[in-house]
Amino acid sequence: MAEILVLIDHAEGEVKKVSFELLTLARSLGEASAVWIGPGYEAVADKIAEYGPAKVYVAADSELTEYVVAPKVEVLQQLAAGAGAVLVAATGEGKEIAGRLAVRLDSGVLTDVVGVTPDLVAEHSVFGGSVIAHAKVVKGTPVIAVRPNAIALEAAPGSPAVEQVSVALSDAAKGAKITERVVQEKGERPDLTEASIVVSGGRGVGGAENFKVIEGLADTLGAAVGASRAATDAGWYPHQFQVGQTGKTVSPQLYVAAGISGAIQHRAGMQTSKTIVAVNKDPEAPIFELVDFGVVGDLFQVVPQLTEEITKRK
Amino acid sequence: MNIVVCVKQVPDTESPRKLKSDDNTLDRAAADGVINELDEYAIEEALLIKEAHGGEVTVLTMGPDKATESIRKALAMGADKAVHLVDDALVGSDALQTSYALQQLVTRIGADLVILGSESTDARTGVMAAMLSERLGWPQVTMANKVEINGTAIAAQRQTDTGFDKIEASLPAVVSVVEKINEPRYPSFKGIMAAKKKPVESLSIADAGIEADKVGVANAYSSVVDHADAPARAKGQIVTDEGDGGVKIADFLASKKFV
Numbered sequence: 001m002a003e004i005l006v007l008i009d010h011a012e013g014e015v016k017k018v019s020f021e022l023l024t025l026a027r028s029l030g031e032a033s034a035v036w037i038g039p040g041y042e043a044v045a046d047k048i049a050e051y052g053p054a055k056v057y058v059a060a061d062s063e064l065t066e067y068v069v070a071p072k073v074e075v076l077q078q079l080a081a082g083a084g085a086v087l088v089a090a091t092g093e094g095k096e097i098a099g100r101l102a103v104r105l106d107s108g109v110l111t112d113v114v115g116v117t118p119d120l121v122a123e124h125s126v127f128g129g130s131v132i133a134h135a136k137v138v139k140g141t142p143v144i145a146v147r148p149n150a151i152a153l154e155a156a157p158g159s160p161a162v163e164q165v166s167v168a169l170s171d172a173a174k175g176a177k178i179t180e181r182v183v184q185e186k187g188e189r190p191d192l193t194e195a196s197i198v199v200s201g202g203r204g205v206g207g208a209e210n211f212k213v214i215e216g217l218a219d220t221l222g223a224a225v226g227a228s229r230a231a232t233d234a235g236w237y238p239h240q241f242q243v244g245q246t247g248k249t250v251s252p253q254l255y256v257a258a259g260i261s262g263a264i265q266h267r268a269g270m271q272t273s274k275t276i277v278a279v280n281k282d283p284e285a286p287i288f289e290l291v292d293f294g295v296v297g298d299l300f301q302v303v304p305q306l307t308e309e310i311t312k313r314k
Numbered sequence: 315m316n317i318v319v320c321v322k323q324v325p326d327t328e329s330p331r332k333l334k335s336d337d338n339t340l341d342r343a344a345a346d347g348v349i350n351e352l353d354e355y356a357i358e359e360a361l362l363i364k365e366a367h368g369g370e371v372t373v374l375t376m377g378p379d380k381a382t383e384s385i386r387k388a389l390a391m392g393a394d395k396a397v398h399l400v401d402d403a404l405v406g407s408d409a410l411q412t413s414y415a416l417q418q419l420v421t422r423i424g425a426d427l428v429i430l431g432s433e434s435t436d437a438r439t440g441v442m443a444a445m446l447s448e449r450l451g452w453p454q455v456t457m458a459n460k461v462e463i464n465g466t467a468i469a470a471q472r473q474t475d476t477g478f479d480k481i482e483a484s485l486p487a488v489v490s491v492v493e494k495i496n497e498p499r500y501p502s503f504k505g506i507m508a509a510k511k512k513p514v515e516s517l518s519i520a521d522a523g524i525e526a527d528k529v530g531v532a533n534a535y536s537s538v539v540d541h542a543d544a545p546a547r548a549k550g551q552i553v554t555d556e557g558d559g560g561v562k563i564a565d566f567l568a569s570k571k572f573v
Binding site for chain 1: 331332333338351352408409410413432435436437438439440441442443444445447448449451452453454455456457459471472473474475476477478479480481482483484487492493494534535536537538539540541542543544547548550551552553554555557558559560561562563564566567568570572573
């Protein structure tokens with residue numbers, strides 16, 4: 001069986017859920033090998049083992065995480081010889097890693113993949129989810145960037161062999177040095193792209209202060225908070241929470257849109273969500289074309305009532 | 315300071331976007347072309363850097379004849395000149411091939427800084443700046459929401475999910491910018507008139523020294539097997555709030571086991 005490399009995405013000592021999704025996928029394609037880059041593997045070794053990699057490569061040198069993207073590419077390049085495919089998370093940085101690695105390996109790359117068959121045909125959701133395309137890498141070792149929340153998690157506890165890896169970085173890989181990591185928004189809420197429930201607010205929220213209503217519902221549901229472009233452009237909510245064509249693409253189990261009209265800009269970032277609920281004053285709002293359940297009404301009446309009702313039923 | 319801004323003409327997101335049934339490539343005729351929205355931030359950033367440090371801004375694009383519309387817009391915003399790679403042999407090129415072609419052109423133009431939007435609104439692969447950085451061997455200063463140049467040093471804030479990383483590098487470098495780094499200017503009437511006189515160099519792949527067997531759909535690294543419209547969502551239930559809208563949603567969520 002071919003070895004399928006999975007780059008483990010982690011931050012602040014925590015493994016991102018998408019990494020376990022990738023390991024689940026990798027096991028269906030061949031023999032899964034996890035690749036851990038940076039310090040801190042020991043603390044999460046058990047968690048990774050739950051998702052059944054046969055092997056874990058650990059490149060623990062802290063230097064590997066002190067520069068932008070390129071060192072990770074050099075680690076993966078060293079390990080990729082003979083591998084059947086390399087899987088990374090289709091996050092902003094994950095896609096950059098995939099792109100550079102593909103150049104290094106002179107191999108094809110597929111991004112924003114939502115599924116892969118054992119013969120490595122990848123399913124993409126394109127044009128904001130309006131078209132499904134299947135594609136295949138035809139040169140080199142396929143590098144595949146898979147979207148968070150696209151693969152159903154399946155644990156398969158095992159005890160992987162651990163192999164320490166050291167890499168002599170090229171000078172080019174040390175071109176862009178990270179001098180400081182600034183964490184601005186790190187609450188208790190789940191990551192926007194990984195969350196199984198997302199509650200978003202838009203123009204109808206009407207102001208930064210009013211986002212408390214959205215956050216209140218989100219926290220009751222254990223959800224991430226998103227915002228439409230109208231809301232982030234107005235400065236009501238930080239830009240990194242923007243869902244849409246020029247922001248994040250999310251595909252949660254449940255998406256709740258409050259005060260969002262559903263312009264194509266927004267739909268492109270959320271219309272592959274499994275269940276969609278919306279509240280909007282305008283019965284003609286295009287968001288209602290997408291919903292499983294919609295309420296025409298004032299979000300300041302409906303959303304707090306919903307929050308209260310959920311709290312009551314818990 | 316020589317700054318090259320890579321610009322892509324994309325189908326307008328407001329018009330229907332399609333793949334062609336014969337070769338699964340983008341149907342450019344089916345939709346109106348516009349400049350990729352995120353590239354406007356790249357152009358603006360290049361103009362701001364030029365205004366602060368002097369130099370020249372060259373717009374670089376690869377695409378069909380129609381892409382001149384995007385070039386004109388960039389020139390009207392204030393870029394000095396443009397290079398347009400246009401050749402039938404390029405049709406259907408994938409990201410790897412495009413990055414190879416852009417590398418050849420950047421090298422030919424000569425640059426201290428290459429600036430791109432962080433992704434295009436059509437393919438949304440988000441790989442181009444990283445690939446170009448890899449091919450040129452230049453530092454990758456990408457997903458920047460702030461850029462500062464000081465002599466040959468460049469400092470930037472790289473946007474992350476939880477905040478930003480401060481990064482430092484030396485020129486030449488490849489920069490990609492995210493929305494919010496600046497507020498792209500609207501072309502003025504004077505700018506629009508001036509753009510008509512600005513030089514636009516149109517190059518074939520032979521002119522640019524690009525090898526024909528390294529570009530185009532026939533030599534691509536990946537191929538689209540098939541495509542279809544995503545199944546339409548089933549029509550949902552819509553109710554008007556009569557004072558119990560929140561309760562009704564809670565009932566719905568309970569029926570779906572979310573609460």
